[in-house]
Amino acid sequence: MTPILELKGITKQFPGVLANDHIDLSLNKGEILALLGENGAGKSTLMNILYGLYQPDEGEIFINGEKVMISSPTDAIEAGIGMVHQHFMLIPVFTVAENVMLGYESVKYGDFLDREDASKKISEIAETFNLPVNPRDMVRDLPVGVQQKVEIIKLLYREAEILIFDEPTAVLTPQEADELFKIMRSLAEQGKSIIFITHKLREVLDVADRIMVIRLGAVVGETTPDEADKNSLAAMMVGREVSLVVEKEEKTPGDVVISIQDLVVADKFQNIVVDHVSLEVRAGEIVGIAGVQGNGQTELVEAITGLQKSSGGQITLLGEDISRATPRQITELGSAHVPEDRQADGLVLPFPTAENLVLCTYYKEPFSKGVVLQYQTILEHAEKLITDFDIRTPSALTPVSNLSGGNQQKVIIARELSRPIQFLMASQPTRGLDVGSIEYIHKRIVQKRDDGCAVLLVSPELDEIMELSDRIAVMYRGKILAVVNRSAVTKEEVGLMMAGVMPEEDFTAKKKHVVERTF
Amino acid sequence: MKREPKKLEEAGNVLLQEVNEPGDEHSAPKRSLWNVIAIPVLAIVTGLIIGAILIAATSTTVYAAFGESFGQGLSTALNEISTAYQALFTGSIGDPGRIISALGSGDERAIRSAFNPFLESLVQATPYIFAGLAVALGFRSGLFNIGVEGQLFIGAACATFVGYAITGLPTIIHMPLAFLAGALGGALWGFIPGLLKATTGGHEVINTIMMNWIAFRLTEWLLSGPMNRPGAAGMPISPLIEESAQIPQFFQTPIRFHLGFFIALGVAWLVWWLLFKTKWGLNLRTVGANPRAAKYAGLNVAKSYMLGMAISGALAGMAGGVQILAVNRSMALGLSSGYGFDSIALALIGNNHPLGVVLASILFGTLRNGATRMMVVSRIPIDIVDVLQAIILMFVAAPAIIRGIYRLRKPKHEEETVFVSGWGGGQS
Numbered sequence: 051m052t053p054i055l056e057l058k059g060i061t062k063q064f065p066g067v068l069a070n071d072h073i074d075l076s077l078n079k080g081e082i083l084a085l086l087g088e089n090g091a092g093k094s095t096l097m098n099i100l101y102g103l104y105q106p107d108e109g110e111i112f113i114n115g116e117k118v119m120i121s122s123p124t125d126a127i128e129a130g131i132g133m134v135h136q137h138f139m140l141i142p143v144f145t146v147a148e149n150v151m152l153g154y155e156s157v158k159y160g161d162f163l164d165r166e167d168a169s170k171k172i173s174e175i176a177e178t179f180n181l182p183v184n185p186r187d188m189v190r191d192l193p194v195g196v197q198q199k200v201e202i203i204k205l206l207y208r209e210a211e212i213l214i215f216d217e218p219t220a221v222l223t224p225q226e227a228d229e230l231f232k233i234m235r236s237l238a239e240q241g242k243s244i245i246f247i248t249h250k251l252r253e254v255l256d257v258a259d260r261i262m263v264i265r266l267g268a269v270v271g272e273t274t275p276d277e278a279d280k281n282s283l284a285a286m287m288v289g290r291e292v293s294l295v296v297e298k299e300e301k302t303p304g305d306v307v308i309s310i311q312d313l314v315v316a317d318k319f320q321n322i323v324v325d326h327v328s329l330e331v332r333a334g335e336i337v338g339i340a341g342v343q344g345n346g347q348t349e350l351v352e353a354i355t356g357l358q359k360s361s362g363g364q365i366t367l368l369g370e371d372i373s374r375a376t377p378r379q380i381t382e383l384g385s386a387h388v389p390e391d392r393q394a395d396g397l398v399l400p401f402p403t404a405e406n407l408v409l410c411t412y413y414k415e416p417f418s419k420g421v422v423l424q425y426q427t428i429l430e431h432a433e434k435l436i437t438d439f440d441i442r443t444p445s446a447l448t449p450v451s452n453l454s455g456g457n458q459q460k461v462i463i464a465r466e467l468s469r470p471i472q473f474l475m476a477s478q479p480t481r482g483l484d485v486g487s488i489e490y491i492h493k494r495i496v497q498k499r500d501d502g503c504a505v506l507l508v509s510p511e512l513d514e515i516m517e518l519s520d521r522i523a524v525m526y527r528g529k530i531l532a533v534v535n536r537s538a539v540t541k542e543e544v545g546l547m548m549a550g551v552m553p554e555e556d557f558t559a560k561k562k563h564v565v566e567r568t569f
Numbered sequence: 570m571k572r573e574p575k576k577l578e579e580a581g582n583v584l585l586q587e588v589n590e591p592g593d594e595h596s597a598p599k600r601s602l603w604n605v606i607a608i609p610v611l612a613i614v615t616g617l618i619i620g621a622i623l624i625a626a627t628s629t630t631v632y633a634a635f636g637e638s639f640g641q642g643l644s645t646a647l648n649e650i651s652t653a654y655q656a657l658f659t660g661s662i663g664d665p666g667r668i669i670s671a672l673g674s675g676d677e678r679a680i681r682s683a684f685n686p687f688l689e690s691l692v693q694a695t696p697y698i699f700a701g702l703a704v705a706l707g708f709r710s711g712l713f714n715i716g717v718e719g720q721l722f723i724g725a726a727c728a729t730f731v732g733y734a735i736t737g738l739p740t741i742i743h744m745p746l747a748f749l750a751g752a753l754g755g756a757l758w759g760f761i762p763g764l765l766k767a768t769t770g771g772h773e774v775i776n777t778i779m780m781n782w783i784a785f786r787l788t789e790w791l792l793s794g795p796m797n798r799p800g801a802a803g804m805p806i807s808p809l810i811e812e813s814a815q816i817p818q819f820f821q822t823p824i825r826f827h828l829g830f831f832i833a834l835g836v837a838w839l840v841w842w843l844l845f846k847t848k849w850g851l852n853l854r855t856v857g858a859n860p861r862a863a864k865y866a867g868l869n870v871a872k873s874y875m876l877g878m879a880i881s882g883a884l885a886g887m888a889g890g891v892q893i894l895a896v897n898r899s900m901a902l903g904l905s906s907g908y909g910f911d912s913i914a915l916a917l918i919g920n921n922h923p924l925g926v927v928l929a930s931i932l933f934g935t936l937r938n939g940a941t942r943m944m945v946v947s948r949i950p951i952d953i954v955d956v957l958q959a960i961i962l963m964f965v966a967a968p969a970i971i972r973g974i975y976r977l978r979k980p981k982h983e984e985e986t987v988f989v990s991g992w993g994g995g996q997s
Contacts, residue, residue: 065978357864378867387865395865398858405851409866413848421847 052115054079054243055100055131055212060109062095069095070106071268077212082234082244084258086251088287088484090454092267093247097214101133102126113212132205133214136221138197142190146183147172150204175206180236194342195226202233206242213237214245219253220482223342224512224545231257249287249484251280251294252513263287288486296492296517299500303520304333307368307473307504308354308385314362315349323349325528326363329506333472336495336505338519338536340544343510346528348390351477351508355387356380367473381410386466390477390508392455396462399451403443404432406450407465439464440490456487463491467498474498477508492518512548516541526550609918609925611971612964613932620957621650624949653947660942661690661935681820686938688826692896694934696721698833699888700908701915701926702840703755703881708921709844710877711857716762716777717885718909719784720755724886726788727754728893729900730796732810743813748832748890755886756879758784763878767871773878781909792900807900816895827895834927836887841923843880853877885909906937914962933958 053076062070158164169185315324352358356377389395432446524547625646635642671679707714728751762776792805844850856873919925940954
């Protein structure tokens with residue numbers, strides 16, 4: 051049988067980087083092919099070539115055995131290729147129907163939009179592929195999981211035969227992700243062909259028919275979920291053995307380092323986004339806040355680090371009330387903050403690595419004497435951290451914008467963890483990073499905990515929370531639903547709580563003592 | 570480890586880094602220097618070529634010659650262009666023949682007058698340097714100061730007032746005092762929009778433009794009212810400043826070359842030192858490059874904006890002050906030939922770096938000065954220089970054109986901005 055899609059010898063060179071090195075890929079009809087690789091391995095470049103955003107330097111693309119030229123996304127759509135982007139391309143104030151028909155409008159009487167016709171088609175698609183959505187709903191009112199379904203419908207509406215999913219689970223709860231996998235399966239069963247880009251091993255094993263691993267721009271192996279396991283995939287991806295389990299010894303936590311009492315934070319529209327949250331973190335323990343993104347974690351973190359004013363309650367750090375303190379005062383008390391969005395908050399991208407490494411401390415001795423910056427000291431400090439934290443950069447003077455995501459994050463980790471701190475606020479510390487970097491950063495965080503630092507970890511990645519935390523607080527719609535000991539819960543139970551489902555009676559009874567103790 | 574050589578080398582690196590921001594570290598230093606200057610240099614060359622075409626295309630003699638024959642037309646056109654640019658060159662740099670013969674003769678007066686065109690270009694460049702620094706420092710601090718012209722007027726008015734109203738001071742005190750008064754006036758005028766931005770979020774672009782109009786009308790009133798020269802019969806002009814307040818000129822008239830040029834170079838160095846060597850500068854630049862990260866790092870963003878606007882205004886005020894104290898010696902309304910607005914171009918061409926601003930200012934000063942002679946010799950209107958400046962600026966602002974013409978490769982960071990990390994995505 052002719053594969054529905056075939057890429058032959060695709061090569062793309064960027065200045066200094068061979069992003070794709072003679073990549074061959076074939077996709078059969080009705081198949082789910084997982085494209086696995088670390089960030090920067092060349093997955094996105096390859097897909098951007100397929101979607102017409104880049105032109106390959108060499109190589110050919112065949113669809114149903116016929117050679118095609120794809121020089122723009124329009125060509126790609128015409129060739130039956132559709133892409134679900136990691137960040138949705140939806141217009142929040144349009145309805146589902148309007149979003150779906152955008153650029154592909156049904157019209158009547160000349161140029162008037164025919165919403166009825168579009169809605170009918172959408173309902174048909176929704177029924178065929180089991181994607182329940184209401185065409186008349188406004189997109190901004192829909193949960194993220196449903197928005198993603200709208201994205202998929204958009205492709206099906208354009209009669210795409212080849213669907214590319216680019217890291218589709220990044221924004222979903224585990225349950226939503228499972229539902230997405232079901233949808234992907236049913237799409238495949240009905241003859242659609244799917245390329246699934248990810249760096250999450252579990253997902254690949256769950257959903258793919260075939261797995262292709264890319265490293266440094268080249269295909270390093272092909273396998274199937276039956277033949278592979280997490281460890282072998284990780285080793286292929288990274289090129290060496292990787293320990294996927296964080297090694298961590300049981301420790302008895304010490305004194306309370308940070309105590310949050312009845313904290314209320316309102317957003318700029320005066321909606322309560324952090325709703326009477328109380329939490330304590332002790333020295334030498336990691337408390338993980340589990341929750342789907344957008345349930346108040348960001349605002350909670352901003353309140354703790356002084357970036358946002360709270361409207362009620364109290365935060366005490368090392369015995370000092372910091373409810374009204376500025377970020378610098380909080381930092382100087384001995385706290386560190388790994389921010390959620392490293393490029394927007396954590397780094398000044400055009401600045402050299404060395405300056406970013408002293409972003410929070412440049413004004414103090416020994417980096418400044420009087421008003422004069424001591425560049426010699428700053429550079430020496432940078433060289434030391436670059437070695438200690440294995441930051442891959444051509445030099446300490448290279449702008450951080452030129453570093454890879456993993457190394458940018460290492461710059462932040464190095465800056466924050468190299469200070470003598472007693473409290474670490476780590477917000478999504480491994481967001482978008484590859485397996486190798488995740489392993490490294492996890493090790494560093496656990497090491498800080500072992501040194502007696504109190505760590506508050508916020509992450510939408512349940513795996514990360516489960517692996518690192520000593521205790522887990524589940525946040526849902528601004529409230530902390532429960533605080534439980536890590537050892538007392540399963541991943542499924544936490545996953546359910548993340549979706550707002552409170553534990554059942556017997557569950558509550560079983561874990562009651564734990565919950566009581568921690569509240 | 571030997572400190573000295575390392576330090577020098579490192580200083581060189583840091584400088585390159587700053588100019589190159591955000592640089593391409595993978596290339597050799599030599600190439601990155603070329604990367605930095607390629608666009609402005611090629612923009613200037615291309616601007617001059619287009620200017621040449623304009624000179625030929627707007628000349629009636631060239632059209633007449635083309636009417637006779639094509640060869641005639643072509644040679645006339647080339648002739649026109651070479652006359653014009655020759656005049657531009659001799660008017661701004663000097664006549665090489667005259668310079669050589671003057672040097673040969675050893676006659677001091679001949680030497681002076683041979684060098685006068687060049688010195689006059691530097692005189693023209695001086696206010697450009699101050700004003701360009703004002704905009705560049707603003708840009709570095711994340712502020713678009715369009716109010717340089719107004720700050721310049723207020724600075725000039727303050728310097729003038731201190732210059733004539735206070736008498737009996739020795740030069741060593743009076744001159745710096747008047748100059749600082751100019752800086753202070755400009756600083757105040759810049760600080761107000763800075764304060765508004767910091768406290769109310771009012772955008773500095775709007776507010777500095779409004780402050781410009783207030784400044785123009787205010788100085789107009791001052792010059793025809795409280796600061797009017799006795800016996801000026803209603804003409805809006807101030808009294809002459811005291812001799813003790815004057816910034817000295819080095820030679821006898823008509824050579825106007827003055828100490829202010831060196832003050833400008835000193836201030837440019839000071840701005841460089843402030844921006845790149847002190848913690849205040851790092852503070853300003855951090856807020857300018859990423860206010861969110863600055864807030865995260867514990868910097869006071871509001872304070873930084875106010876400080877940035879005040880320093881920027883002070884530099885603009887110095888531009889006004891130096892013109893009054895060194896060249897005009899009294900204030901009238903025709904004080905500025907648009908220095909404040911040209912300064913935005915200077916900052917852009919100079920890549921917001923003090924050294925770049927100084928070089929760009931000297932270029933603009935040279936063009937302005939040479940254009941005067943070009944007008945006299947070949948009757949080409951001085952406005953051609955405005956067109957030249959505009960073309961150069963357009964090329965600098967839209968480097969893709971220059972890269973297209975000269976087939977330059979894009980710096981890596983720009984190529985990647987568009988598509989990577991989820992096309993159109995980046996923020997959720």
